[in-house]
Amino acid sequence: AQSVTQLDSQVPVFEEAPVELRCNYSSSVSVYLFWYVQYPNQGLQLLLKYLSGSTLVESINGFEAEFNKSQTSFHLRKPSVHISDTAEYFCAVSDPLTGGGNKLTFGTGTQLKVEL
């Protein structure tokens, strides 16, 4: 079974500073990778995804993530954060080759807190 590790439960950072949220997954022949963001008492919103092709994927609000197959990682980065980026971020993986449908396996989440 797939597993996802988010090593940092909380990441405090000052506004306009860069940030990296780490995500590692258990190896598989083929995976789909996702980052979701959750604001307090709300559902999850897709931030970006890797299905195939270019290993660097970008979101519309300045986040990017790079799929690294050799290191089984999919770290999320932003060069300059804003107060509005304060939220919890979840990394997730789906294995399209298993017989269990397309269900997602989530990491435990990283709380990003942006401070002035």
Next chain:
Amino acid sequence: DGGITQSPKYLFRKEGQNVTLSCEQNLNHDAMYWYRQDPGQGLRLIYYSQIVNDFQKGDIAEGYSVSREKKESFPLTVTSAQKNPTAFYLCASSWAGQGFTEAFFGQGTRLTVV
């Protein structure tokens, strides 16, 4: 607007009572899912369904039941057998099989059992 609707947003129940959480989607998705979220534990899969009248247990199905009588609806019942039901419950849907690109989530139901 297309999306997933969960109701109610907040739910309070007494210990020992069954309670049903509603999830409706108008995205014409084949697959639907229920996740449970607890602080520091991420999201854990309770049940999922890829087609009407069929569903499978996820990682933490004990104490829960579901039905999938219609494509757009996937209600979750939290039974009295669930030992620690207080949590945030999230419903999601997606295309199934080759069409999967992402899951779409509802706004969640926060269940508190007293």
